[in-house]
Amino acid sequence: MLIVTAGIIKKGNKILITQRKDEKNQALKWEFPGGKLEEDETPKECLRREIMEELDIKIEIEDIYEVVYHKYENVTILLLCYMAKYILGNPRAIECNDFKWIEIEELKDYDLAEADKKIRNKLLGSGLNN
Ligand SMILES: Nc1nc2c([nH]c(=O)n2[C@H]2C[C@H](O)[C@@H](COP(=O)(O)OP(=O)(O)OP(=O)(O)O)O2)c(=O)[nH]1
Known part of the structure; x- marks a missing residue:
């Protein structure tokens, strides 16, 4: 099983999502x-390391938000998802295909990785401040 970290990076009422490479x-x-x-x-x-490598920005990591155990066909992951605050730097798509700053409601419009749907639903239910 892989242990994977992820960040819900907040800037005002927006969060940063990235698109995986093909x-x-x-x-x-x-x-x-x-x-x-x-x-x-x-x-x-x-x-912190992954966010620097992927996007070259600095963040402040807050509390754990959700832990998701998910079995894909070829891999099983334990996803540790943290709340985080954007601190500085302009994001660049270094190790991702694309990135976007979006509002929580817009998460519905993106084709998310399956494991992330539980996180999306929690965010849609409680907003960014809980
Ligand atoms: N980073 C990240 N990975 C996720 C999320 N949701 C989800 O299912 N995954 C899965 C996709 C991959 O199977 C695995 C993470 O692997 P990865 O390929 O992003 O990790 P990495 O950058 O360290 O990999 P590598 O290129 O160095 O091999 O977790 C998510 O929200 N963020």
Whole structure:
């Protein structure tokens, strides 16, 4: 099983979502940016590193928001999803196909990775401040 971190990165009433590259698992699906936990790093270190590598921005990581266990056909993940605040830098799509700042309600319009649907539903139910 893979342990994966992801961040709901807030800037005002918007959050940042990224689109996976077409050569990767869950190709072209939209997700919350992050990636696989490596040896000898904490989940928060992993998330900070992945956000730098993927988008080259700085974030402040807050509390855990949701944990999702999901079985895909070829891989099983434990997704640790954190709330986070945008701090600085202009995002660049370095290790993703595209990115977008969107409002929570717009999550309905994107083809999200299956594991993320539970997170989307929770966000739609309670908004950004809970
Ligand atoms: N980062 C991230 N991955 C997610 C989310 N939802 C979801 O199902 N996943 C899945 C897709 C992948 O199977 C796995 C994460 O792997 P990854 O390919 O993004 O991780 P990585 O950047 O460290 O991978 P790599 O290119 O270094 O191999 O988790 C999500 O919201 N964020």
